[in-house]
Amino acid sequence: MRISGLASGLDTEKMVTDLMNAHRIPLDKITQKKQYLEWQLDDYRTTNRQLFDFSKKTFDTMILSTSFSAKTVNISSPNDVAIRNMGSTSDFSGTIQIHQLAKNATWQSKEGIMFTEKQSENSTLEDLKITGTNITINTIDSNGEMLGELKVINFDPKVDTLKSVLDKINKDTNVNAFYDSHTGKIAMTAKNSGEGNIVVGGDLGGSLNINSATTIEGQNADITINGLRTQRSSNTFQVNGFEFSLKQITAPLGTDGKVIEDAKTVSFSSAPDTNKIFDSVTKFVDEYNKLIEDLNKQIREPKYRDFQPLSAAQKKDMTDKDIEMWEEKAKSGTLRNDSTISSMLTQMRTALMGTVGSDTLKSLGITTSKDYLANGKLVINEEELKKAISDDPNKVHEMFSKDGATVAEQGFARKLRTIVDKTQTSIAQRAGKVGDVNDTFSLGRSLKEMNNQIERFEDRLKMMETRYWKQFSAMETAINRANSQSASLMNAFSNN
Numbered sequence: 001m002r003i004s005g006l007a008s009g010l011d012t013e014k015m016v017t018d019l020m021n022a023h024r025i026p027l028d029k030i031t032q033k034k035q036y037l038e039w040q041l042d043d044y045r046t047t048n049r050q051l052f053d054f055s056k057k058t059f060d061t062m063i064l065s066t067s068f069s070a071k072t073v074n075i076s077s078p079n080d081v082a083i084r085n086m087g088s089t090s091d092f093s094g095t096i097q098i099h100q101l102a103k104n105a106t107w108q109s110k111e112g113i114m115f116t117e118k119q120s121e122n123s124t125l126e127d128l129k130i131t132g133t134n135i136t137i138n139t140i141d142s143n144g145e146m147l148g149e150l151k152v153i154n155f156d157p158k159v160d161t162l163k164s165v166l167d168k169i170n171k172d173t174n175v176n177a178f179y180d181s182h183t184g185k186i187a188m189t190a191k192n193s194g195e196g197n198i199v200v201g202g203d204l205g206g207s208l209n210i211n212s213a214t215t216i217e218g219q220n221a222d223i224t225i226n227g228l229r230t231q232r233s234s235n236t237f238q239v240n241g242f243e244f245s246l247k248q249i250t251a252p253l254g255t256d257g258k259v260i261e262d263a264k265t266v267s268f269s270s271a272p273d274t275n276k277i278f279d280s281v282t283k284f285v286d287e288y289n290k291l292i293e294d295l296n297k298q299i300r301e302p303k304y305r306d307f308q309p310l311s312a313a314q315k316k317d318m319t320d321k322d323i324e325m326w327e328e329k330a331k332s333g334t335l336r337n338d339s340t341i342s343s344m345l346t347q348m349r350t351a352l353m354g355t356v357g358s359d360t361l362k363s364l365g366i367t368t369s370k371d372y373l374a375n376g377k378l379v380i381n382e383e384e385l386k387k388a389i390s391d392d393p394n395k396v397h398e399m400f401s402k403d404g405a406t407v408a409e410q411g412f413a414r415k416l417r418t419i420v421d422k423t424q425t426s427i428a429q430r431a432g433k434v435g436d437v438n439d440t441f442s443l444g445r446s447l448k449e450m451n452n453q454i455e456r457f458e459d460r461l462k463m464m465e466t467r468y469w470k471q472f473s474a475m476e477t478a479i480n481r482a483n484s485q486s487a488s489l490m491n492a493f494s495n496n
Contacts, residue, residue: 012472015472019468023461024461026457027454027457028311030450030453030457031311031454032308032309032311033450034447034450034451034454035309036309036330036334037443037446037447037450038447039334040334040335040431040443041431041432041443041444041447043298043334043335044335044427044431044443045431045432045433045434047295047298047341047427048424048427048428048433050291051291051420051421051423051424051427052424054287054288054416054420055417055420055421057283057284057287058413058416058417058420059417061280061283061284061413062280062284062400062401063400063401063411063413063417064401065087065089065397065401067276067277067280067397068089068277068280068393068394068396068397068401069087069393070085070273071085071088071091071270071272071273072270072271072272072273073085073242073268073270074268074269074270075267075268076266076267076268077250077264079247079248080098080247080248080250080264080266081096081098081244081246081247081250081266081268082244082247083243083244083245083268083270084243085241085242085270086238086241086243088240088241088242089241089393089394090240090241091269091270091271092239092240092241092242092269092270093267093270094225094226094268094269095224095225095226095227095265095266095267095268096223096224096225096226096244096250096265096266096268097223097224097250097251097264097265098221098222098246098248098249098250098251098266099222099223099224099249099251099252099253099259100219100221100249100253101235101246101248102193102194102218102219102220102221102233102234102235102246103193103218103219104140104189104191104192104193104218105139105140105189105190105196105197105198105215105216105218106187106188106189106198106216107187107188107189107197107198107213107214107215107216108185108186108187108188108213108214109185109186109187109208109213110185110213110214111184111185112180112183112184113128113162113179113184113186113208114184115128115184121161121162121163121166121179121181122163123161123162124158124159124160124161125155125157125158125160125161125162125165125204126157126158128162130162130204130207131157131203131204131207132155132157132202132203132204132205132206132208133154133155133157133203133204134152134153134154134155134202134203134204135152135153135165135169135200135201135202135204135205135208136150136151136152136153136200136201136202136205137150137151137153137169137173137174137175137198137199137200137201138150138151138198138199139173139175139190139191139192139197139198139199140174140190140192140194140195140196140233141174141192142174142192143233144195144196144220144232144234145194145196145233146196147174150201151172151173151174152202153169153172153202155204162179162208163179165204166178166179166186174190174191174192175188175190175191175198176188176189176191186208188200190218192218192233192234193218193219193221193234194218194219194220194233194234195217195218195219195220195233196217196218197217197218198215200213220232220233221234221235221237221246222253223246224251224259225239235247242270250263250264250265250266251263251265272390272393274386274390277389277393277396278382278385278386278389281364281366281385281389281396281400284400284413285366285380288348288377288378289377289378292348292349292375292376292377293375293377295344295345296375298338299335299336299337299338299341300336301332301333301334301335302332302333302336303332303333304329304330304332304333307326307330308330309327310323310326310327310330340423340426340427340430341423343423344419344420344423345376348376348419348420349368349376351412351415351419352368352376352378352412352415352416353368354408354415356398356399356402356410356411356412359399361378361412363388364384364388364396364399365380365381365383365384365385365388366378366379366380366381367381398411399411400412400413400414401413401414402414407419428441429441430442430443431443432444
């Protein structure tokens with residue numbers, strides 16, 4: 001029970017509060033330090049996300065060969081054939097004549113299945129008076145060859161309908177089948193083009209009238225590439241890492257099987273896509289410049305020591321705007337002069353000033369800014385870079401992506417990625433990653449210890465506050481007893 005100044009006339013509650021506020025000063029300092037470490041932890045993790053993004057973009061943009069294998073293909077007649085590079089690092093040119101396009105085999109039953117008014121595709125085979133339990137199908141596979149064995153599909157006439165039979169055929173075989181309600185016939189088309197036919201059998205096949213059918217065999221594409229007469233099972237195929245898509249015949253065959261006179265020949269040639277490769281290099285340089293600008297800003301950010309994190313009590317007397325402006329300065333400089341980040345920036349700049357073999361970035365038209373305030377940003381001479389790409393795109397790619405046992409042996413992009421990845425590991429050891437428990441990284445262990453200190457300190461403050469209230473209550477009780485005794489004496493004297 002707390003007695004507050006009834007006998008003494010003192011503002012006991014305010015006195016206890018003031019005493020406790022004085023005792024809370026060390027706790028507030030620990031809480032402020034904890035808040036600062038939490039801000040620092042967040043900034044470290046934000047930096048690590050930046051480094052991760054840069055590492056990933058560097059790999060995707062500069063190390064993967066697709067960025068540098070981009071090529072333009074010029075075709076004399078793009079209406080007849082389309083050609084695109086699929087990853088070849090070498091150029092390819094020549095001529096092509098298209099004598100015959102590849103076709104898919106087709107099949108249709110000679111007799112139809114007609115329904116009564118109460119029947120439909122959704123009627124069971126038993127209701128349709130169709131017997132048999134299996135169908136066998138053989139046709140062309142994805143390699144343009146007939147399957148080595150028949151595909152057998154089993155059915156239950158009491159459960160399966162005509163629709164479910166066709167659905168299973170479409171799902172489990174290399175043909176697409178459908179029922180035509182107008183003719184009552186079933187038609188099939190091979191999913192793959194090329195020489196071959198569709199062969200259907202099985203007892204259910206006979207009942208469905210699909211064992212006797214009209215078929216048109218598939219055929220291969222017949223072409224001549226750079227003077228070589230050859231065939232492909234599909235109208236889309238690859239040669240030397242380039243994909244050809246045939247559109248129409250340019251050089252028909254005569255009855256003798258020879259190419260007719262005055263046949264059309266389509267010419268083609270490839271060349272490095274200088275603009276696309278240039279864009280990749282430019283994007284990499286922009287990402288690098290942005291990264292070092294952000295990181296240099298962080299390690300040079302001023303630290304305002306007079307602006308400590310605010311306590312809950314301090315925030316009560318401030319507006320939201322005042323709190324925002326105060327914390328903006330309080331959060332500043334959490335990574336100022338950080339040795340890990342500073343070391344990484346130095347290593348990155350040194351790596352880019354080095355060589356790959358006997359080549360430097362300068363040979364590509366990429367130099368370091370002469371403005372010392374730019375902190376080593378890269379500058380591109382567009383004309384020189386485009387010329388280097390046009391002359392030898394593979395060499396440019398090698399200069400950025402070359403692998404090696406040591407950083408010194410690696411290409412420029414791979415050097416930076418190695419340095420960045422090592423720095424990520426160092427920062428993670430200090431600040432951890434999202435989801436890590438505090439015991440696994442140094443800042444987390446410090447925060448855990450501070451939480452324990454705060455908990456112990458708060459327990460002591462509660463005990464201290466309880467003691468103060470007991471003392472003041474005892475004082476009030478004593479004063480009240482003395483006042484009662486004094487009043488009794490005064491009454492006794494007044495009666496006499």
